[in-house]
Amino acid sequence: MASDTEAEAGASGVPGASAPLVTLTLAEMRFEDGTPVLGALELSLRPGETLAITGPSGVGKSTLLRILAGLETRFTGTLQVPDRMAMVFQEPTLLPWRTARDNIRLTTGLSAKAAQEALDEVGLADHAGQYPTQMSLGQQRRLSLARAFGSAPDVLLLDEPFVSLDPELAEEMMVLFARLRAARGLATVLVTHVETEAKMLASRIVTLSGSPARLGAERQNKGAYFQLSASGVTSSKS
Ligand code: ADP
Ligand code: MG
Numbered sequence: 001m002a003s004d005t006e007a008e009a010g011a012s013g014v015p016g017a018s019a020p021l022v023t024l025t026l027a028e029m030r031f032e033d034g035t036p037v038l039g040a041l042e043l044s045l046r047p048g049e050t051l052a053i054t055g056p057s058g059v060g061k062s063t064l065l066r067i068l069a070g071l072e073t074r075f076t077g078t079l080q081v082p083d084r085m086a087m088v089f090q091e092p093t094l095l096p097w098r099t100a101r102d103n104i105r106l107t108t109g110l111s112a113k114a115a116q117e118a119l120d121e122v123g124l125a126d127h128a129g130q131y132p133t134q135m136s137l138g139q140q141r142r143l144s145l146a147r148a149f150g151s152a153p154d155v156l157l158l159d160e161p162f163v164s165l166d167p168e169l170a171e172e173m174m175v176l177f178a179r180l181r182a183a184r185g186l187a188t189v190l191v192t193h194v195e196t197e198a199k200m201l202a203s204r205i206v207t208l209s210g211s212p213a214r215l216g217a218e219r220q221n222k223g224a225y226f227q228l229s230a231s232g233v234t235s236s237k238s
Helices: 005-012 059-067 101-110 111-120 137-150 168-182 195-201
Strands: 020-032 035-040 041-045 050-054 074-081 085-088 153-157 187-191 204-209
Touching: 005 204, 020 059, 035 059, 050 059, 050 195, 059 074, 059 085, 059 153, 059 187, 085 137, 101 137, 111 137, 137 153, 137 168, 168 195, 187 195
Parallel strands: 050 187, 050 204, 085 153, 153 187
Antiparallel strands: 020 035, 020 041, 020 074
C-alpha cells in the first residue's frame, strides 16, 4: 500500500502527529454493472482516534471500508494510507485447517510465545490448539481481533465486529476491543449499522446514506467507552 511522509510522521507520534494517517477523497465508486454505490465524499483518520461509520444495511459501508483497506480499486479519487493496516471482516476469515495459534502466527509472524500472549489477552488462553470450526462465533471473533492487533498495525479497520452476537457477548467484546485499543492508542475505523455501538466506542461518528451514498455531517462523540484506560475497564452504563 502507498505510504506518504505525513502518514509516517503521524504514526510515529512525534512532530506532525496530528497529521491524518488516512485520507480519502472519493469522487465516485461504481460496480462493473455501472451502478454507482458511493458518491463524492471525504474522510480522514488521525492518530489515536476511532471513527465510526454508521448507516443502514446495503448502503455501502463495507464497500467504503474495502476501499480504505486497498481491497477495492474500482473507484475514482485519491487515497493515502499507512503501510501497516489490519482489517477484521464481518465474517471471521480464519484458516480452517490451522489452529488458533497458527492463525495468529501465519499472518503476523509472531513467535509461538507472543501468539500465546495475544490469545491470553482476548481470553482464549486455553484455545491455542483448537481449530476455528471447534470455536463459537464469539471465540472466532476474538481470534480475528487478536490476529489483527497482533500484526501491530498503524490503522485498524473493523467491519461489523459485534454483529450476530447476543447482547451480553457483544458488550463483552466491545469492552475487550476498547481495552486493546487503549493499550496501543490505535487509530480505528469502525463500521457498524448499530448506532449505540458507535456511541459507545467512537470519538467521531459519520453516517452514510442515500444512493449513491454520501457521508452526512460529522459528530463528535463523548461516549461511555472510548476513553477507557488500558487498566481500568469501567462501564459508565447504568
Ligand atoms: P453495507 O456494508 O452498508 O451493508 P455494502 O457495501 O456491502 O453495504 O453494499 C452496498 C451495495 O452494493 C449493496 O446494495 C450491495 O448489494 C451492492 N453490491 C455489493 N457488492 C457488489 C458487487 N460486487 N456488484 C454489484 N453490487 C454490489
Ligand atoms: Mg457490510
